[in-house]
Amino acid sequence: xxxxxxxxxxxxxxxxxxxxxxxxxxxxxxxxxxxxxxxxxxxxxxxxxxxxxxxxxxxxxxxxxxxxxxxxxxxxxxxxxxxxxxxxxxxxxxxxxxxxxxxxxxxxxxxxxxxxxxxxxxxxxxxxxxxxxxxxxxxxxxxxxxxxxxxxxxxxxxxxxxxxxxxxxxxxxxxxxxxxxxxxxxxxxxxxxxxxxxxxxxxxxxxxxxxxxxxxxxxxx
Numbered sequence: 333x334x335x336x337x338x339x340x341x342x343x344x345x346x347x348x349x350x351x352x353x354x355x356x357x358x359x360x361x362x363x364x365x366x367x368x369x370x371x372x373x374x375x376x377x378x379x380x381x382x383x384x385x386x387x388x389x390x391x392x393x394x395x396x397x398x399x400x401x402x403x404x405x406x407x408x409x410x411x412x413x414x415x416x417x418x419x420x421x422x423x424x425x426x427x428x429x430x431x432x433x434x435x436x437x438x439x440x441x442x443x444x445x446x447x448x449x450x451x452x453x454x455x456x457x458x459x460x461x462x463x464x465x466x467x468x469x470x471x472x473x474x475x476x477x478x479x480x481x482x483x484x485x486x487x488x489x490x491x492x493x494x495x496x497x498x499x500x501x502x503x504x505x506x507x508x509x510x511x512x513x514x515x516x517x518x519x520x521x522x523x524x525x526x527x528x529x530x531x532x533x534x535x536x537x538x539x540x541x542x543x544x545x546x547x548x549x550x551x552x553x
Contacts, residue, residue, distance in 0.1 A: 349387060353395055356386035357477075360470045364511035365518050368467045372519075375463055389469030393441075396473040397434050400480030401426065407484050418549050437476050440538045441468035444512065447534040451520050467519075471511050478504025509535075 360367045371389065374382045382388065387395065422432045445464035446456060454460045478500050486497030509531065516527035 349395065352385070352387045353392065356392050356470070357396075357474060359386065360511075361474050361507075364471060365514050367470050368515045368519060371466050371470065372463055375466065389466040392473045393437060393469045393476065394430075394434055396476050397430050397437065400477060401430055401433075403480055403484055407487070416550060422549060433476075436542055437472050438469075439542055440535060441465050441472055443534045443538040443541075444468045444531070447530055448516070448520060451522070451530065467515060468512075471508060471515070475504050475508040478507070 356367075370386075386392070421428070423429050442465065445461055445468055448464040449456055449460055482497045482499075482501035482504065484497075485500065509528070512531040512535075513524060513528045516522065516531055517524050520527065520530075522530070
């Protein structure tokens with residue numbers, strides 16, 4: 333009976349994702365600032381009453397990484413591999429690849445969240461970090477999905493395919509920069525230009541850390 337009950341909950345959760353994930357993705361694309369405000373309001377609720385209309389932010393990011401990986405597998409696009417001991421461990425299986433990619437994208441969320449806390453002069457702890465990090469998880473889902481589409485298109489590639497893949501890549505980056513800047517402007521109550529600079533610095537730091545970790549994993553001296 334416990335197994336059947338667990339299976340029932342699992343199936344219900346999966347079916348719920350078919351409704352709540354597209355809704356969350358669409359709302360984030362159209363109204364990122366409203367979604368950021370919604371995230372703050374939901375975190376004030378009791379845990380079992382949070383995010384009842386959409387999937388939770390970290391789950392949305394993970395589901396997006398899974399969806400992007402399925403797209404790669406469906407198009408027979410070869411996933412990245414690194415021929416070092418650590419690289420083989422990080423990309424040794426589908427689960428490891430998804431986990432590694434999730435951590436990489438979360439670094440953008442972490443640096444963005446810390447930038448917000450620093451501007452607000454709040455201490456960095458588990459409670460204060462959760463809201464800005466969750467906000468960035470919502471933003472990173474469309475961004476990651478756009479990058480996956482761009483990477484898949486460009487993998488076919490020569491000539492026009494590269495240009496076709498560059499379009500969603502550029503659009504994804506521009507959308508993420510615009511959404512992040514708009515949220516900083518609203519929540520941090522700063523000018524658009526200051527918000528753009530703060531967001532850009534956070535993203536550049538995250539990119540630098542990711543490149544540094546890649547060089548370590550790849551064994552580049």
